[in-house]
Amino acid sequence: MPESTEAAARRTIAVIDGNSLMHRAFHAIRQPMSAPDGRATNALFGFFNMFIKMVGTFKPDGVICAFDRGKPRVRMEMLPQYKAQRPPMDSALHEQFPMVKELLGILDVPVCELEGWEGDDILGTLARRGEDSGYEMLLFTGDRDMYQLATDNVKIVSTKKGVSDVVIMTPESVDDLYHGITPELVPDFYGLKGDTSDNIPGVPGIGPKKAAALIVQYGNLDEVIAHADEVKGKMGENLRAHIDDALLSRKVATIRTDAPIELDLADAKFPTFDPAEVTRAFSALGFTGMTGRLAKLAGGSAGSAAAGGAPGSVAAGSAPAPADVQVGALLAGDDALAAVASALGAGEWVGCAVADDRAEGALFGLSRILWASTAHCLAKLEGTAAEAALEQLFGEGRVASDDVKALIHELSPVDSAEAEKLAPADVDPARIFDVSVAAYLLESDKGSYGAVELAGQHLGASLPEPSDEVPAAALAAVASRLLVEPLRQKLDADGAAGLFDKIEMPLLPVLAQMEREGLGVDVSVLREQSAELGAEIDRMVASIRAEAGEDFNLDSPQQLSHVLFDVLGLPTAGLKKTKRGFYSTNAKILADLARDHRIVADVLDYRERAKIRSTYLEALPNLVREDGRIHTTLNQTVAATGRLSSSDPNLQNIPTRSELGHRVRQAFTVGADRVFLACDYSQIELRLLAHLSGDEHLVAAFNSGADFHAATAARVFGVPVEEVTAQLRSRAKAVNFGIVYGQQAFGLASSLKISRKEAQEMIDRYFDAYPGVRAYLDESVRRAHDCGYAVTMYGRKRHIREFAQHNKQLIAFGERTAMNHPMQGSAADIIKIAMVRVAERLREEGLESRLVLQIHDELDLEVPRGEIEAASTLVRETMEGVAELKVPLIAEVSYGANWAEAK
Numbered sequence: 001m002p003e004s005t006e007a008a009a010r011r012t013i014a015v016i017d018g019n020s021l022m023h024r025a026f027h028a029i030r031q032p033m034s035a036p037d038g039r040a041t042n043a044l045f046g047f048f049n050m051f052i053k054m055v056g057t058f059k060p061d062g063v064i065c066a067f068d069r070g071k072p073r074v075r076m077e078m079l080p081q082y083k084a085q086r087p088p089m090d091s092a093l094h095e096q097f098p099m100v101k102e103l104l105g106i107l108d109v110p111v112c113e114l115e116g117w118e119g120d121d122i123l124g125t126l127a128r129r130g131e132d133s134g135y136e137m138l139l140f141t142g143d144r145d146m147y148q149l150a151t152d153n154v155k156i157v158s159t160k161k162g163v164s165d166v167v168i169m170t171p172e173s174v175d176d177l178y179h180g181i182t183p184e185l186v187p188d189f190y191g192l193k194g195d196t197s198d199n200i201p202g203v204p205g206i207g208p209k210k211a212a213a214l215i216v217q218y219g220n221l222d223e224v225i226a227h228a229d230e231v232k233g234k235m236g237e238n239l240r241a242h243i244d245d246a247l248l249s250r251k252v253a254t255i256r257t258d259a260p261i262e263l264d265l266a267d268a269k270f271p272t273f274d275p276a277e278v279t280r281a282f283s284a285l286g287f288t289g290m291t292g293r294l295a296k297l298a299g300g301s302a303g304s305a306a307a308g309g310a311p312g313s314v315a316a317g318s319a320p321a322p323a324d325v326q327v328g329a330l331l332a333g334d335d336a337l338a339a340v341a342s343a344l345g346a347g348e349w350v351g352c353a354v355a356d357d358r359a360e361g362a363l364f365g366l367s368r369i370l371w372a373s374t375a376h377c378l379a380k381l382e383g384t385a386a387e388a389a390l391e392q393l394f395g396e397g398r399v400a401s402d403d404v405k406a407l408i409h410e411l412s413p414v415d416s417a418e419a420e421k422l423a424p425a426d427v428d429p430a431r432i433f434d435v436s437v438a439a440y441l442l443e444s445d446k447g448s449y450g451a452v453e454l455a456g457q458h459l460g461a462s463l464p465e466p467s468d469e470v471p472a473a474a475l476a477a478v479a480s481r482l483l484v485e486p487l488r489q490k491l492d493a494d495g496a497a498g499l500f501d502k503i504e505m506p507l508l509p510v511l512a513q514m515e516r517e518g519l520g521v522d523v524s525v526l527r528e529q530s531a532e533l534g535a536e537i538d539r540m541v542a543s544i545r546a547e548a549g550e551d552f553n554l555d556s557p558q559q560l561s562h563v564l565f566d567v568l569g570l571p572t573a574g575l576k577k578t579k580r581g582f583y584s585t586n587a588k589i590l591a592d593l594a595r596d597h598r599i600v601a602d603v604l605d606y607r608e609r610a611k612i613r614s615t616y617l618e619a620l621p622n623l624v625r626e627d628g629r630i631h632t633t634l635n636q637t638v639a640a641t642g643r644l645s646s647s648d649p650n651l652q653n654i655p656t657r658s659e660l661g662h663r664v665r666q667a668f669t670v671g672a673d674r675v676f677l678a679c680d681y682s683q684i685e686l687r688l689l690a691h692l693s694g695d696e697h698l699v700a701a702f703n704s705g706a707d708f709h710a711a712t713a714a715r716v717f718g719v720p721v722e723e724v725t726a727q728l729r730s731r732a733k734a735v736n737f738g739i740v741y742g743q744q745a746f747g748l749a750s751s752l753k754i755s756r757k758e759a760q761e762m763i764d765r766y767f768d769a770y771p772g773v774r775a776y777l778d779e780s781v782r783r784a785h786d787c788g789y790a791v792t793m794y795g796r797k798r799h800i801r802e803f804a805q806h807n808k809q810l811i812a813f814g815e816r817t818a819m820n821h822p823m824q825g826s827a828a829d830i831i832k833i834a835m836v837r838v839a840e841r842l843r844e845e846g847l848e849s850r851l852v853l854q855i856h857d858e859l860d861l862e863v864p865r866g867e868i869e870a871a872s873t874l875v876r877e878t879m880e881g882v883a884e885l886k887v888p889l890i891a892e893v894s895y896g897a898n899w900a901e902a903k
Contacts, residue, residue: 013268014060014157015126017141018067018111019119021047022100024142026093034804035285040092044100045287050140052293054157055270058138062268065104066122067097069113079200079252091806099285106281107294108273110263117259120146124255127154130265145195145253147174148186178208180216188221191250200249203242205235221250271298283460292462325455325463327470327478328377336372336379340389343374344397349433350374351481352393352401353451354386354410355473368410371477378474387411387421394427400480402451404434408512416516417626424512425843429505435480437504438487440637441496444798449637451479458486495795503794503832504636510839510851511634511644517852517862518629519651519899523621525667530617533609533663540606547599554606560585570597595753612660616649620667623649630668634854641821642796642828644854652855656903665900670862676902677849677868677895679875680858683708684830684889685740685823691885692793692822695772702887709733715769716762735766739773740823742816777819784818792825793883830889831857834879841874860899868895 025046033042055063101111112122123139127149130137137154139146147169150156156169167173174183181189192211194202206214214231218224224231225247228240239246275298279291331339343350351373370386372379372393381389390410393399401407411422436449439458452475455463459482466472491497545551550567552559561582564570570593575583583589587604594601623630630649638645646652655661670676686708690698701711706721713724713732724732731752738748749759767774784790789797798821802814835854842849849871853860859879863871872893879891896902 011061012058012136012138013062013064013126013130013265014054014058014138014140015123015130016051016054016063016065017119017123017139017143017146018065018100020142021050021140022093022097025050026090026096033286034801038804039095039099040804041096041099041285041287043093043096044103044285047100048103048282048287048290052290052297054140055297056293058157060138060270062265063109063270064126064263064265064268065101065109065111066119066126067101067111067113068119069117070115079248103281106273106277107271109270110268112261112263114259114261117256121256121259122261124149124257125259125261126263126265128257129261130154133265135265145186145190146255147177148183148255150174150183179212181212185215185220187250187254188215188224190253191221191246192224194249195253198252200252201242201245202249203238203246205238210235221246273298288457288460290456291460292456296462325459325461325478325482327373327464327474328375330380330469331377332380333385336377336381337385337389339374339377339379340372340381340393340397343372344392346375347398348375349398349400349481349484350393351451351477351479352390352399352407353403353473353477353480354407355471369473370410371474373474373477373481375481378470378478380474391422394422394431398431398433400433400435400484402434402436402449402454402476402480404432405508405512405515408509409515412512412516414515414518414631415625415627416518416629420516424509424516425839427509427512429509430501432505432508433480433484433488434505434508434636435483435487436637437508438483438491438500441499441504441796442487442490442494444640444642444796445801451476451483454483454487455479458483458490494797496797499794499796499829503829503836506836507832508636510835511636513839514851514853515631515634517850518625518627518631519668519852520628520670520862521620521624521630522667522669523624525669526617526621526664529663529667530613533613533617533660537606537609537613540602540609544599544602544606547602554603555610557585558582560603564593564600568599570600608655608658608660612655612664616654616664620649632853639828640798642792642798642825642832643856644828644832646853646855651853662900665903666898668899670898673865675863675865675868675895675897676899677861677863677871677875677893678858678899678902679861679872679879679891679893680856681827681831681879682890682892684827684857686736687885687887687889688793688823688826689740689773689776690887692826693770693773693776694886695770695776698770698773699886709736712736712766712769716765731762735762739763739766739777740820742777742819744812744816780822781815781818784814790818790821790825792822792829794826794829796825796829798825827857830882831859834882835859837878837882838875841878842871845870845874847871847874860902863895 022043026043028046033040033045035041104111112126113119114122120141120143123141123146127137127139131151131153135153138157139149139154140157142158144158146156147158150169150171150173152171158167158169169177171183174186175181178186178189189208189211190200190202192203192206192214193208194200202211214224215221218227224239225243228236228243230236231239275295278294282288282290282294340350353371355369355371368382368386370379370381370390372381372389379389387410390407394408394411399407408422408424408427412420412424435451435454439446439449439454452463452472455461459479463475463479464470466475488497491500541554544554548563548567550563552563554560557578558580561584564585565572565575565583572583575589578584587607590600590604594604620630625631630651632646632651633648635645635647638647654664668676687702690702697715701708701715704711707729709729709732710721710724712735713719713728714721716732716735717724717728719728734748734752738751743751745756745760745763748754748763749756752759780790784800785803788801788803789799791797798817800814800817802810802817805811831854835851838859839851842851847867847870849861849863849867851859852862859875861871861875872895876891876893880889883889894902
């Protein structure tokens with residue numbers, strides 16, 4: 001029997017729409033995630049993140065989760081085509097449904113499902129049953145048709161975006177959203193407008209605005225139908241012709257509240273789970289960061305929860321979860337300085353993070369705050385005390401942070417017009433530990449590596465929630481200190497410790513110095529080029545509009561699609577329409593059409609020019625600092641390949657071979673007494689392919705010193721080298737680089753604009769000419785399938801999670817990664833080693849030349865004219881001497897008065 005209304009009035013029951021939230025989670029977290037046994041877990045991860053947030057925020061007394069079961073027979077009997085247009089569920093999502101139900105069972109959350117009934121109807125039934133019994137009901141769903149259930153005692157917690165952004169829907173907010181449509185009128189609303197996602201027809205030509213207006217005007221659907229003769233125009237004709245569709249659509253859209261559910265709401269109590277069991281189950285899936293958060297829901301720390309009994313006891317055969325993190329005593333002023341000095345004396349790692357007190361959007365804060373976490377306390381240092389402590393830490397201590405480079409910039413500001421208190425070159429790589437870089441080496445494909453996030457993953461314990469007293473930056477300092485030991489152990493176990501100690505940490509101060517150096521830029525050149533390009537763009541727009549015969553916005557995909565496919569009648573075979581009903585005009589589609597249609601080629605040209613103008617010519621002047629230079633940020637933890645990336649601004653994306661890119665580079669100047677010097681590796685990835693594969697013909701081609709692409713053309717096409725034409729050489733070059741990146745016939749055919757059959761024949765001839773390459777690539781894929789990752793010459797692993805998926809395209813992508821990572825990743829390692837050694841040698845030999853930029857396989861320097869010869873020799877010899885391969889490693893030097901002339 002349900003509880004009495006009086007007793008139940010104090011209780012809140014949350015009911016989760018399991019199907020809706022699993023779908024939302026799956027599509028919100030597209031990054032592949034898998035359990036140790038290979039099953040996908042991304043939807044589970046998103047679902048339980050939402051679950052934890054929901055329970056923590058709303059603190060319900062009970063939780064129930066509803067799922068669909070079988071075909072929606074109840075509605076299919078009314079409307080046979082109901083949901084018939086929906087594609088089959090992705091297999092990677094499908095396999096996670098039994099797992100989510102199992103985990104809910106371990107959390108002691110009742111799972112409710114009925115054969116032939118949808119989760120919507122279970123939610124509806126539980127909502128009305130709970131309300132009648134005096135409960136406050138919360139329905140968690142992403143489906144808007146559930147808004148019809150909203151009352152004063154039934155609230156819809158609607159997921160707006162992904163799985164974390166929610167809005168609470170009450171009768172008032174439903175009314176506001178639909179402009180007069182109250183919850184009880186939601187089915188009437190769907191009766192008129194239909195629902196394409198569920199194949200509910202509604203009335204053709206009546207969208208949400210018209211549907212709402214008619215219902216508000218006449219009161220409900222029945223009254224709209226009664227006054228159908230008064231509705232004018234095409235809308236009236238459609239309404240009168242589709243009255244039966246409207247009534248049926250309303251019936252199908254009405255949530256049932258009479259499902260035969262055998263569940264007593266009084267039994268839905270939360271939390272009642274066994275923390276030790278939960279810790280085991282979630283840890284087994286790799287969700288170690290959740291265990292502490294789940295334990296908190298049980299009303300205790302992870303440590304005490306895991307015991308599951310008397311203090312200090314542990315259930316037989318179970319591993320206790322670590323206790324929640326304690327930040328230590330909070331110290332400030334002289335006490336904080338003394339604590340840092342004590343930690344230095346003890347040789348401790350000190351976790352550090354910097355924050356300021358500026359309000360959001362304010363230009364200046366009152367002071368900058370250094371948070372320093374030691375084994376015994378959390379120190380808060382401000383102003384000059386913070387600078388002094390940081391100098392001491394870098395000079396004598398051991399610093400851990402999730403952004404060591406940012407800490408260095410506190411003492412060596414990015415803007416070289418500001419005084420420098422510490423030269424990055426004086427930072428000892430052995431005394432810094434960047435936890436973000438360490439975590440990146442272990443998993444290079446994650447989106448972020450903040451210390452607080454990493455703590456949940458690698459410490460197995462939860463940090464306190466941020467507060468005014470201990471803000472997020474302070475928690476990052478605490479987490480950074482605690483992460484050093486577990487991350488060090490994992491680097492050792494993973495074989496990545498050498499990469500961390502010998503490449504990444506020595507590189508970090510070099511990057512800090514390069515960021516401070518920046519690049520000289522002539523703003524007047526940028527502005528002049530912007531004006532010139534603006535005039536060219538205006539002429540192009542006028543020409544395109546004239547050819548189209550219409551005045552339209554070229555930047556509007558919808559208007560451009562209308563002009564190309566409706567007005568000009570360009571072919572649409574094979575093209576798909578967007579959700580808004582027009583043909584896509586993305587770059588790939590336009591590139592294919594541009595071969596045969598000049599106006600499309602002109603549109604692509606316009607897009608490139610407009611992008612160059614807005615991204616560089618107009619934006620760069622605003623980024624010039626007080627020292628008159630532009631300072632990009634060089635990132636170690638962004639590219640999964642191991643390469644560095646550039647941001648704010650991204651200087652690696654300026655087109656290298658186009659006239660437009662050449663224009664932009666002309667503005668990067670170095671002054672009359674200096675030159676811009678570039679030194680880049682020649683065909684490094686192909687040389688690494690020769691070295692790693694050991695193919696005798698490929699090795700011989702490089703060792704001969706002859707034109708490698710011509711030599712490949714001769715072998716692939718069966719002609720003497722002296723008879724290789726420019727076209728044959730170009731094709732051979734495309735095959736050479738395509739092989740490195742695991743390119744298949746389709747990709748080669750697209751790049752060379754030849755048939756797929758011809759492309760496949762070229763690839764087959766290539767492997768006939770270089771059989772060792774085929775064997776090496778096949779073996780690389782086999783090994784990657786066996787161990788789950790590809791690895792470089794220096795031990796840099798790239799985990800290939802796509803192999804755990806069932807989608808053939810994802811698996812094929814993973815296999816291409818397995819082929820190219822050993823070359824691409826090794827090239828990234830080599831250029832990083834070269835950067836460290838070049839910086840060391842420039843300093844050792846007392847040269848004023850400085851590294852200013854790195855782009856892929858190229859190092860860029862600003863060099864006094866008197867040092868051109870010395871710097872050229874030093875850089876070339878250093879780059880060529882980084883690795884000993886079976887083929888020569890060649891670096892080529894060029895220089896000029898600006899970046900454009902240097903290349």
